[in-house]
Amino acid sequence: MGLRIALYFHLLCVFSKAASKKGVKCGGILAPSSSGNISSPNFPGLYPYNVDCSWLIVVSEGSSVLLTFYHFELEYHQDCTYDYVKIYNGVSEDEGNLLGKFCGDSSPPQFSSSWNIMSIIFHSDRHVAHSGFLVGYRKDSCGGVLTGLSGVFFSPGYPHEYSNNAECSWTIQVSNRSVVTLVFLDFQLENNEGCNLTTSHCSTARHSNTGTSGITAGTSNHLTSSPRECQQVLKTISGNFTSPSYPNIYPNNMNCHWLVALPPGYRIKLFFPLMALEDQNSLSDSCDFDSVAVYDGSSETEVLLGRWCGAEQPPPLTSRTNKLLVVLNTDRNVAFKGFTATYMGVVPMNVSCTRTEFQIQISQRALPQLDRESVFLGTPSCSAQMTATSYKILARFISCGTAGQKRQNITMLVNTLYIDFSDGKQQSVQEYEVQCDAQRKVASVSIISPEDRIRMNELARLAEESKSLESVQRAEPEAHETSDIVFISVCVLAVILMLIAIVWLVLL
Numbered sequence: 001m002g003l004r005i006a007l008y009f010h011l012l013c014v015f016s017k018a019a020s021k022k023g024v025k026c027g028g029i030l031a032p033s034s035s036g037n038i039s040s041p042n043f044p045g046l047y048p049y050n051v052d053c054s055w056l057i058v059v060s061e062g063s064s065v066l067l068t069f070y071h072f073e074l075e076y077h078q079d080c081t082y083d084y085v086k087i088y089n090g091v092s093e094d095e096g097n098l099l100g101k102f103c104g105d106s107s108p109p110q111f112s113s114s115w116n117i118m119s120i121i122f123h124s125d126r127h128v129a130h131s132g133f134l135v136g137y138r139k140d141s142c143g144g145v146l147t148g149l150s151g152v153f154f155s156p157g158y159p160h161e162y163s164n165n166a167e168c169s170w171t172i173q174v175s176n177r178s179v180v181t182l183v184f185l186d187f188q189l190e191n192n193e194g195c196n197l198t199t200s201h202c203s204t205a206r207h208s209n210t211g212t213s214g215i216t217a218g219t220s221n222h223l224t225s226s227p228r229e230c231q232q233v234l235k236t237i238s239g240n241f242t243s244p245s246y247p248n249i250y251p252n253n254m255n256c257h258w259l260v261a262l263p264p265g266y267r268i269k270l271f272f273p274l275m276a277l278e279d280q281n282s283l284s285d286s287c288d289f290d291s292v293a294v295y296d297g298s299s300e301t302e303v304l305l306g307r308w309c310g311a312e313q314p315p316p317l318t319s320r321t322n323k324l325l326v327v328l329n330t331d332r333n334v335a336f337k338g339f340t341a342t343y344m345g346v347v348p349m350n351v352s353c354t355r356t357e358f359q360i361q362i363s364q365r366a367l368p369q370l371d372r373e374s375v376f377l378g379t380p381s382c383s384a385q386m387t388a389t390s391y392k393i394l395a396r397f398i399s400c401g402t403a404g405q406k407r408q409n410i411t412m413l414v415n416t417l418y419i420d421f422s423d424g425k426q427q428s429v430q431e432y433e434v435q436c437d438a439q440r441k442v443a444s445v446s447i448i449s450p451e452d453r454i455r456m457n458e459l460a461r462l463a464e465e466s467k468s469l470e471s472v473q474r475a476e477p478e479a480h481e482t483s484d485i486v487f488i489s490v491c492v493l494a495v496i497l498m499l500i501a502i503v504w505l506v507l508l
């Protein structure tokens with residue numbers, strides 16, 4: 001009872017707060033057992049100016065929410081900045097749940113949540129009103145239109161047995177540039193001869209991670225969050241990739257794979273110039289929510305090089321072979337900006353030195369299409385010779401721009417080896433620093449990455465950004481304080497009115 005009264009007070013305060021801000025009452029929390037309709041205030045008349053409505057639809061765990069628009073007519077703007085409807089796969093405080101922002105008269109498509117919560121936000125500005133919208137919502141226990149970028153759906157009741165007479169159909173809708181990959185994680189159905197293999201699968205066997213099939217899906221260009229590819233195989237000698245939607249926040253509920261697969265012989269060096277994911281779970285001190293994992297090979301069964309989250313910056317990573325897998329997992333809520341990654345193929349080479357010269361040898365297998373002029377030490381005139389199996393450079397220290405440098409008391413002979421992969425379309429030159437300790441006749445080589453410099457710049461820029469962010473955050477609380485005072489006064493007033501009512505009832 002006490003709890004119920006407390007809840008009542010709380011709701012009263014919440015609504016007083018909402019009502020105190022705007023003159024129009026709209027929005028609310030809906031917990032439908034079947035279905036209902038939501039419309040903009042005053043529908044089908046013109047909606048009022050300056051309103052913000054928020055509906056939260058919650059159905060029982062295991063079900064989903066299906067939205068169908070019957071009418072849609074809002075003020076048009078190219079980016080829907082004036083009047084709009086926003087739809088969230090979850091709570092609206094979390095922009096990572098945003099499924100789309102809509103205005104004008106192009107009605108949103110059917111939406112289905114990938115879990116049991118969905119939100120709708122309606123906003124109108126000070127000018128121009130239209131008739132608004134009417135949307136039907138329905139609790140869906142099976143089937144639906146799936147519009148998230150990735151997600152998981154189950155047969156009804158999973159992992160328990162599904163009911164008899166169930167007929168469920170799921171439609172997966174993505175932007176017309178994307179390909180849908182369907183992976184069955186668990187599969188147990190009654191075997192039946194009528195079951196058609198081209199459109200469905202039935203079997204009593206238990207599959208695990210099998211049955212990957214690519215299906216091209218229909219169009220849905222209304223989705224504002226349609227990102228770049230999230231499943232990618234990268235084959236260029238060096239390249240960049242980012243979390244989906246970067247530099248905007250990444251979507252929730254993602255499982256993305258980037259496989260860097262270079263020709264045999266290469267190793268891969270990977271950097272993360274920027275990392276901004278949800279923080280680790282403070283209870284377990286591990287990256288349970290959103291994370292980036294890197295595997296030393298082509299699958300998640302290979303050696304894990306590390307798993308990162310929050311703002312923790314991974315160190316530069318180098319693969320043992322010519323393949324490296326990066327996996328991004330995001331959970332149902334809280335999204336951040338994501339990450340940027342840059343990689344380069346490292347050419348394996350043998351570098352040695354005598355007291356007078358460098359000897360550099362690179363297997364031809366590692367550099368299939370390059371001519372010998374593309375491999376040179378210091379200056380283009382010191383290019384490689386071709387032998388039957390390798391590129392070879394013999395360069396005396398007095399030539400090719402080799403210079404002495406003092407490193408920890410020892411004079412090292414240092415030069416730069418260039419490998420020019422540029423083609424007509426793209427400029428791409430790798431640089432390797434080669435060093436020789438001529439006293440001990442010991443040589444070494446390491447790749448110089450422009451990305452290293454970019455990384456430093458990026459870090460500097462980030463530091464700059466976080467400074468300006470701090471000042472914004474410092475400015476904010478004051479604004480909150482006044483509204484909180486109003487809010488608290490409204491609550492106190494509500495409590496006093498309540499007490500008067502109770503006293504009055506008791507006296508009667």
Ligand SMILES: *[C@@H]1O[C@H](CO)[C@@H](O)[C@H](O)[C@H]1NC(C)=O
Nearest residue numbers: 035036037038070134135136
């Ligand atoms: C919702 O609106 C549609 C379209 O006007 C109507 O057909 C339907 O019966 C309404 N549903 C409910 C539950 O009122």
Ligand SMILES: *[C@@H]1O[C@H](CO)[C@@H](O)[C@H](O)[C@H]1NC(C)=O
Nearest residue numbers: 175176177178218219220221
């Ligand atoms: C995707 O849809 C848009 C708008 O309908 C269209 O202009 C574009 O050509 C389509 N792209 C492909 C690859 O079908």
Ligand SMILES: *[C@@H]1O[C@H](CO)[C@@H](O)[C@H](O)[C@H]1NC(C)=O
Nearest residue numbers: 193194195196197198199200
């Ligand atoms: C199975 O698919 C084939 C070809 O699409 C079709 O001709 C056949 O009628 C289907 N069978 C059933 C049981 O749906």
Ligand SMILES: *[C@@H]1O[C@H](CO)[C@@H](O)[C@H](O)[C@H]1NC(C)=O
Nearest residue numbers: 236238239240342428450454
């Ligand atoms: C990677 O990104 C950096 C910085 O934006 C750029 O300078 C570089 O050329 C990119 N590399 C490739 C291979 O796209």
Ligand SMILES: *[C@@H]1O[C@H](CO)[C@@H](O)[C@H](O)[C@H]1NC(C)=O
Nearest residue numbers: 348349350361362363364390
């Ligand atoms: C480097 O030297 C080792 C040992 O001498 C040899 O087995 C290997 O093939 C050489 N690699 C290249 C790229 O020349």
Ligand SMILES: *[C@@H]1O[C@H](CO)[C@@H](O)[C@H](O)[C@H]1NC(C)=O
Nearest residue numbers: 406407408409410411412437
């Ligand atoms: C550098 O040389 C000085 C004097 O010759 C010596 O004391 C010092 O230990 C040397 N440092 C290193 C790192 O070798």
